[in-house]
Amino acid sequence: MIRINDIIDKASQYNLEDDLDIIDRAYIYSARVHDGQMRLSGEPYLSHPLEVAGILADMQLDAVSIAAGLLHDVIEDTHATEEDLEQIFGRDVVQIVAGVTKLSKLTFNSSQARQAESIRKMLLAMANDIRVILIKLADRLHNMRTLQYHKNESKKKQISKETLDIYAPIAARLGIYWIKNELENISFKYLQYNDYSRIEALVDTKKGEQEEYVEKVKIFLKEKMEKAHLDCKILGRYKNYFSIYQKMQDQNLTFEEVYDIIAFRIVLDTIPHCYEALGLVHALWKPIAKKFKDYIGIPKPNMYQSLHTTVIGPYGERMEIQIRTHEMDRVAKSGIAAHWSYKEGRQADEKISNTFAWLQNLIENQAEVRDPDEFLENVRIDLFPDEVYIFTPQGEIKSLPRGATPVDFAYLIHTEVGNQCTGAKVNGRMVPLKYNLKTSDIVEIITSKNHHPSKDWLNFVKTVKARSRIRQWIKSQEKERSMSLGREMCEKAFRKEGLNFHALLKSDTMMEIAEQFGFKAIDDLIVSVGYGKITALQLVRKFEPRPDEKETSESLLGKIIGRVRKKKAASGVMVKGIDDILVRFGKCCNPVPGDTITGYITRGFGVTVHRSNCVNALKMNPERRIDVQWNEDSSETFPVKLRISSFDRVGLLAAIAMSISKQSANILSLNTKTRDNGTVDSLIVIAVENTGHLERVLSSLKKIKYVQEVIRMD
Numbered sequence: 001m002i003r004i005n006d007i008i009d010k011a012s013q014y015n016l017e018d019d020l021d022i023i024d025r026a027y028i029y030s031a032r033v034h035d036g037q038m039r040l041s042g043e044p045y046l047s048h049p050l051e052v053a054g055i056l057a058d059m060q061l062d063a064v065s066i067a068a069g070l071l072h073d074v075i076e077d078t079h080a081t082e083e084d085l086e087q088i089f090g091r092d093v094v095q096i097v098a099g100v101t102k103l104s105k106l107t108f109n110s111s112q113a114r115q116a117e118s119i120r121k122m123l124l125a126m127a128n129d130i131r132v133i134l135i136k137l138a139d140r141l142h143n144m145r146t147l148q149y150h151k152n153e154s155k156k157k158q159i160s161k162e163t164l165d166i167y168a169p170i171a172a173r174l175g176i177y178w179i180k181n182e183l184e185n186i187s188f189k190y191l192q193y194n195d196y197s198r199i200e201a202l203v204d205t206k207k208g209e210q211e212e213y214v215e216k217v218k219i220f221l222k223e224k225m226e227k228a229h230l231d232c233k234i235l236g237r238y239k240n241y242f243s244i245y246q247k248m249q250d251q252n253l254t255f256e257e258v259y260d261i262i263a264f265r266i267v268l269d270t271i272p273h274c275y276e277a278l279g280l281v282h283a284l285w286k287p288i289a290k291k292f293k294d295y296i297g298i299p300k301p302n303m304y305q306s307l308h309t310t311v312i313g314p315y316g317e318r319m320e321i322q323i324r325t326h327e328m329d330r331v332a333k334s335g336i337a338a339h340w341s342y343k344e345g346r347q348a349d350e351k352i353s354n355t356f357a358w359l360q361n362l363i364e365n366q367a368e369v370r371d372p373d374e375f376l377e378n379v380r381i382d383l384f385p386d387e388v389y390i391f392t393p394q395g396e397i398k399s400l401p402r403g404a405t406p407v408d409f410a411y412l413i414h415t416e417v418g419n420q421c422t423g424a425k426v427n428g429r430m431v432p433l434k435y436n437l438k439t440s441d442i443v444e445i446i447t448s449k450n451h452h453p454s455k456d457w458l459n460f461v462k463t464v465k466a467r468s469r470i471r472q473w474i475k476s477q478e479k480e481r482s483m484s485l486g487r488e489m490c491e492k493a494f495r496k497e498g499l500n501f502h503a504l505l506k507s508d509t510m511m512e513i514a515e516q517f518g519f520k521a522i523d524d525l526i527v528s529v530g531y532g533k534i535t536a537l538q539l540v541r542k543f544e545p546r547p548d549e550k551e552t553s554e555s556l557l558g559k560i561i562g563r564v565r566k567k568k569a570a571s572g573v574m575v576k577g578i579d580d581i582l583v584r585f586g587k588c589c590n591p592v593p594g595d596t597i598t599g600y601i602t603r604g605f606g607v608t609v610h611r612s613n614c615v616n617a618l619k620m621n622p623e624r625r626i627d628v629q630w631n632e633d634s635s636e637t638f639p640v641k642l643r644i645s646s647f648d649r650v651g652l653l654a655a656i657a658m659s660i661s662k663q664s665a666n667i668l669s670l671n672t673k674t675r676d677n678g679t680v681d682s683l684i685v686i687a688v689e690n691t692g693h694l695e696r697v698l699s700s701l702k703k704i705k706y707v708q709e710v711i712r713m714d
């Protein structure tokens with residue numbers, strides 16, 4: 001078990017500025033709160049944070065990271081609180097530990113494996129400090145190193161799968177390849193034990209001769225370098241079993257055919273020395289052209305730098321050789337984190353923007369980047385997380401731009417979900433629709449069938465999809481409204497000129513006019529009348545007969561309408577010039593033929609007929625008034641309300657009924673009300689043919705004994 005002094009020693013070797021005292025204090029605190037807890041291995045729990053801190057020191061991270069590593073499980077597993085930590089160790093440490101704790105609470109099930117990329121992005125986005133991820137990687141590495149103590153086999157596999165899918169790629173993306181390799185190797189062992197042990201055995205059988213070979217090559221290279229006055233350090237190492245296995249699978253090779261299972265690394269002082277060394281290597285052994293990569297000239301997006309070359313070695317075998325400076329070697333230990341400065345916020349910002357400028361420069365000047373968009377996208381996500389990653393209630397991960405709202409999420413799911421979105425729950429609690437979603441939020445959308453998008457949503461949605469779908473809906477609504485308004489306006493304008501808009505609507509002439517105005521469909525023409533872009537009068541003019549044809553306007557109208565007016569309007573009312581329009585009678589005044597009447601165009605396309613002196617009719621907009629007349633030929637009957645006041649006498653109702661019946665009118669309803677003073681009010685609705693008929697009924701009623709007054713009501 002690593003001791004705290006070893007860690008402090010390691011840290012003091014590379015870390016000359018930091019106050020290492022915080023590491024000591026974190027150790028003492030961690031030892032106290034974890035006291036009595038055990039690992040599955042039977043060791044005291046403290047061994048875990050110590051090992052994690054040791055890995056962080058191997059990564060050459062700052063003192064705050066190592067202290068946070070020692071404390072990374074205390075909030076989760078002990079009685080320690082964030083407040084305690086903040087008081088003792090300050091804001092930086094507590095924020096990092098809180099971040100690690102937050103990540104630990106996320107669990108991914110197997111159905112999400114296909115979403116590995118999203119999960120990786122989410123983890124990166126959730127960590128607002130890159131050190132959170134680095135500690136998480138160190139934590140995972142130590143847990144993998146001690147995975148054998150887990151009793152549950154399927155749990156071991158699940159953890160290994162997660163490590164291979166999520167954590168190893170994150171380590172690679174951050175440029176910490178040594179962690180990536182080790183994570184892959186251990187995962188490989190648990191996931192495919194047979195393949196792993198086969199390769200392990202094969203490597204073992206060759207180990208003796210390989211070691212001799214490695215030594216020979218190292219000595220040979222060292223001599224050549226010294227002759228050229230290149231001071232260097234040379235390392236030979238085995239590639240990890242997983243990458244050997246992958247190579248065998250991908251290129252369909254046997255183990256014997258995989259030659260470059262050993263890789264050499266030459267570490268020098270300066271970049272010019274690196275290129276000199278490269279020239280030397282290429283002069284000694286023939287390089288394989290496609291295998292040469294200049295990551296010094298063109299660093300990887302994670303800023304990894306090295307020269308990689310594969311050559312045909314002294315025995316005709318392939319040898320991979322990496323050449324880099326000591327500085328690059330140091331950076332490779334901590335990956336991208338080496339480029340961050342934690343000391344002051346400002347400095348870090350500057351560094352990031354410098355990095356970004358450098359990357360942009362790189363993209364603009366290097367034609368060799370295979371897919372610049374993808375390249376930039378990856379860089380953007382890794383370095384400048386401006387996306388949030390959220391869960392559906394089913395546990396699926398979706399990514400949205402930072403600042404996105406539940407409405408954006410709803411439209412991401414489906415347009416209908418968006419259109420019918422009435423509310424949202426985030427982590428089980430109702431939130432306003434303009435709530436800003438945060439990474440790891442679980443979002444549930446509440447919909448209602450009859451709900452519609454609101455124009456206000458445009459003020460806060462962030463995604464293009466939501467915006468365009470809302471606009472689309474509003475537009476279609478406006479179009480519908482304009483359509484019905486346009487129709488109404490046209491109907492009225494046409495009627496004024498004695499034209500039947502309804503009949504003309506589908507005519508070829510109308511289509512021609514639509515085309516004249518530049519529309520592809522008649523509907524669009526009518527909509528633009530509704531919008532007010534074209535006036536109804538402009539349309540009517542197109543149909544109006546020329547002056548010399550005026551005498552024949554009647555026949556022309558007939559021609560345009562395409563049919564002769566029907567013999568009789570069913571309703572008993574003719575609307576001027578038109579015979580097939582919906583006519584209703586005002587319930588307020590019950591007009592009968594013979595009454596002077598006026599028509600009003602209603603919103604429902606039809607015409608309502610009132611008596612001209614009806615109070616309701618007088619209140620209506622004169623713009624909507626239209627001339628109507630009774631159809632003389634009609635044989636229909638119409639309801640009329642009467643009030644008969646009389647003295648209360650036996651046989652009164654019989655007399656009234658008899659009188660009405662004698663005039664061939666029907667009683668539709670009858671109500672009587674007896675008053676205190678001995679009089680009776682009868683409210684009667686009768687059906688009559690016209691005013692003449694009504695007059696006869698009225699005078700007949702007035703002749704009845706005891707009847708005082710007969711009034712037509714309105």
Ligand code: MN
Pocket residue numbers: 048072073139
């Ligand atoms: Mn841990």
